[in-house]
Amino acid sequence: MNLFCIGLSHHNADVEAREYFAGHVESDRALRNCGCNEALVLSTCNRVEVYAASEKRVSTDEIARCLVRDDTAHRFAPPFYRYEGEKCAQHLFRVTSGLDSMVVGETEILGQAKKAYEAARATSAAGRYLHRLFQRAFRVAKQVRTHTEITRGAVSVGSVAVDLAYKIFGDLQNCKVLVLGAGETSERTIRALVSRGVADLRVSNRSPERGEALALAVNGRAIGFEQWLEQCREVDILITSTSSEVPLLWQEKLAPMLRERIDRPLFIIDIAVPRDVAPDVNALDGVYLYDIDSLQSIAEQSLATRRAQVAAAEQIISQHVAEFDEMITRGLNCPVQSSEHPTVGIVEQGG
């Protein structure tokens, strides 16, 4: 039995090509018809992959045709990669562990792989080979996440802000957030905070219409621009992103308000350029000021840390690949010799 994977990902194909080969409801049946005993389509925004087991070799072109909705409009000759045997297992283990993702260490792919597997199992498209392959892949992903720091730290400005807020306040459900300026980045940051339970949102903008629109969009309430400073007495998180040419907040302006809230920290996220908050505000007790550069620097630092963990993750994966290969050879009573797989590790270009 040949165990193989054919696919396209963000590494080698643009979004148009990935959309074109994204698969369809009939893909499973088509894959069986073209000779696959077992087949599973993993289709996400960054990749389209087919994992399959077949008695005889099924060409990449045949698989590609099964993924296209309208065969007559076959305009692409994309660089499909193809991995067989243990290289197929290695690739899947890397995918589920987040090593092959656009953002190294992201965990969403694991959930997507689990969904794809469940769907294939429900329709009996996945049999004992894919079952063992995917069960092992989920185990590997869990082990990689537990034994390395591949998922550590946030890698986008919004998620860094949320992580920092958590490290200051813990539970964010009771945090009061004031958004000053209704920019796109501040909206993304608010949405990230809302996803972590923030419920009390106040939006203040020079143009009340935009402020109200954002408040409505994030289920918050609009505050008059002349009242924003007064709100600093109550709020826990202040997000500023106005287009002001001069700072709106500085040490002498904020200090008197802090005396009334000495035991409550204030987290200021200044994503405006030029900055809305003077840097000396960070020197005040209980105030944690982060501008766009410091947030981006933390995101880059996290990404570097994740990349530094790749080697450790690869080591875990290679152990599992060897074990899986041996298990397939013994457990499924299917002698798999490396000589039987002349294409092991070879990436076919152009299908």
Next chain:
Amino acid sequence: MAIGHTALEMRGGIFRPMRFNFFAVGLGFIFQTAFLSIRGHALGRCPITNLFEVIVFVAWSIALFYMLVGPGYRLSLMGAFTAPLVVLLQLFALLAPIDKPHRVRLRANSWLEFHASISLVAYGAFALACIAGVMYLVQERQLKTHHLHSIFYHLPPLTDLFAAITRLLWWGFALYTLGLISGFFVGEPLPWIQITCAIGVWFLYGLILQGRYLHWFAPKRVAALCIIGFSAALSLLWGITFTAQTHTP
């Protein structure tokens, strides 16, 4: 074990909180309990008759409070901070020539034993508050300077640490007050220096708590005061034990 394990994992860029530190300190706690139990049976009283036993008892109280507070507040990394203090105290107790039998035969006095032991258990709570204070300052500094090290991701949020500090201060203060009150029922005169020092420590922690609730001190100052307070309390404990050799139960 806890220190080595945490250092190794941190160096490798990995730290998995929870189990190891808790069990390492837990194992140490079992050995300490066994030692104190054997010693207590041999003496026929609570084993706090000399500086050596007092230090072991304080180390035991610290481990006890860590086991009570650590899991509740998800402060597993506290084990890595607690372990060095316990190890230092134990090492000092073992290496310094302070395990000297009492010169005079001590009469059994249950109030005196209660007073001394409950005060030392309070020291355990103060020690943990000091450790939580160190953790708070480490985390706070990282947040202020924007330099986030591996430990940042494993330390609890500032508000959780501050809540733990407050609770530990209350526990310590309540137990210490109980110890202080029980001292009046001992029924024999205690050295004035011992009484003054004990009241001094009580005032110090009372001031920290008062300052915390009246908003005199920001959380960062409270954390720093916990460290200063425990250092002072530990020095005073040394003084009390040293000067009151003939009066210690």
